[in-house]
Amino acid sequence: MNKPTASPPTKIPSRDIKTIVNAGLARRHAAERRFRWYGLIAITLGLTFVVLMFANIIGKGYPAFWQTYIQVPVTFDAAVIDPQGNRDPQAIETADYAALVRAGMRQLFPNVQGRLELRALYGLVSSDAAHELQDRVLQNPALIGASQEVWLLASASVDTLVKGNIDRALDESERPIKDNQLEWVDKLQAAGKIEKQFNTILFTSGDSREPEQAGIRGALMGSFFTLLVTFLLSFPIGVATAVYLEEFAPKNRWTDLIEVNINNLAAVPSIVFGLLGLAVFINFFGLPRSAPLVGGLVLSLMTLPVIIIAGRAALTSVPPSIREAALGMGASKLQMVGHHVLPLAMPGMLTGSIIGMARALGESAPLLMIGMVAFIVDVPKGFMDPSTVLPVQIYLWSDLPERAFVERTSAAIMVLLAFMILMNGLAILLRKRFERRW
């Protein structure tokens, strides 16, 4: 604060502050307005694309939630199901239910003759119809001998036709559905024997070559098991690492090195983690391919850095005054962290973890490397069963030409997006719920 003793009075500007400010005011306001416009344009553009994307996906995907069924009169002929007449469960299970379906179809159109014609007629219902009948009989053996009107799953091409996605004007050879089939479907529709019902199959069965039988249950369970492994591994390890690095580790070159590495890991392309998983977990440790356990391990590697970074940010945001208060009371370091810092940082950590998990849920590239891309019909029941995950299922279906798979692809995307929105909503809720309170 050494003032020159003989400082002359500083030059006072000729104009007063009011005029100076006024002169620049218009420019400042203009700049502000411009900036607001840029922001508005950016947001509108972004929103437009979001709306377009959603409109496209929902428009394509929502028909997949309905599925066409045909009402068929079925006679549960004892001679077919149980020729011995002793109700042997084994025999009942292996009986030729497809024959019952065929008989039912013939009953609907008694005039159809000839092998080819009949084949076309039988093609109206899905091959799954036989399973449906088998299920019914196994559940209720009293049905044997009785007759019943049963809603049977229509084949994918009938479904597509009913949903209005087949151009009748096309030449017969270019249509998946032939002229005679068209005629039958029209007749059935006129008789009220065709109905669209909610597509439970989509949510209850695994993948299939037949679009009308394909569902996302397998992929959903695969995603669930994979994410469970990911969460169980990456959350505790990530939180512990963040706490150790932030609160306990000495600040030296080693911890700096670790920090730099963690930050770099967060930026590594996810497919690299897939390669790593393939080399380490499958080739070295000999874990099975396509297993959710391996998928979870790989995704943990990918999610860990995200959780650690979010956790450390949450920890640093706890004000030092709280730490000083705790230490000043004679709390040990662990007590300080456990009683005060961690509870305050937890919402932030959870938010970071959920966002990391949402990213893991949408990840497909690393899982391709470890074989979770196989065609798997059975719904996985555990961490070792071969399975696939939702994004990979979407990828697989998007490759298939059938119209029914196209709409299923979009439906699966909708389900995936719903989960993403759910998870992000949860993160926001947590953040709101535990708003900073100091």
Place this chain on the structure above:
Amino acid sequence: MSTTAIETKVALDQALDLNTAPRKQSSVEVTDYDNRQTVGKITVDNPKMTCRGVNVYYGEKHAIKNVGLDIGANEVIAFIGPSGCGKSTFLRCLNRMNDTIPICRVTGQLRLDHDDIYDKSIDVVQLRARVGMVFQKPNPFPKSIYENVAYGPRIHGMVNTKAELDDLVRESLERAGLIKEVEKRMDEPGTSLSGGQQQRLCIARAIAVNPEVILMDEPCSALDPIATAKIEELIDELRENYTIIIVTHSMQQAARVSQRTAYFHLGDLIEVGETDQIFTNPKHKLTEDYITGRFG
């Protein structure tokens, strides 16, 4: 525009010059730390804490330079001095809060009763239970008022039953003069109180563990005069049972609450003595400059 503005400015500059002129002359540089003598008597008959040859370094920076000082039992001693002179630093040596700063290094001898507080056999947990601290900014935990006060007794295992804890919390709040205001809202967060109430809550929290010494680093700097008066009153009452060290920027406050005053300057303990004597008859030129407001 106005010539008056120019005149005012010139007048202001001159006024400032008048103030700076004597300051330069009085800047006595203290360089020979080992042989420097703190003016006044650093010892007391009945010391609670004794500090000898204390040096504190922040990395290369020498923040406390060879300070020796006794803190008497059941006395209130005030640390005063210009900003950055090391009052807080020295205060934080007394309960080893400086340990939390990695680059901070403390040498010299500091004793509480007869224990060397920087000795390896002393656990900081125990030390900080014996030497409590109240910070400049009120920093209640973001928990209920009750939990704030109960925290210390809980972690140190001072009570066995809930009833005992309840009593202790009530008693501490009462001694901090806060009980009337919070009696009905013990479960509300401590952060929902006003600044002055929060600071008294922090004092209640500190005395709940029944420490021997209480360190206060500018406890009233964020408070209005009424809250300040309440806390000063409280300090006066607490003196009966505790030894209190208070850092303050308010000369009046130091004069009101303390029996002894220590004046720090650039890491040196320049002068220490009876508060009356320091404020009426300072012996050192630097102390006089500071007291008379020609400084900092």
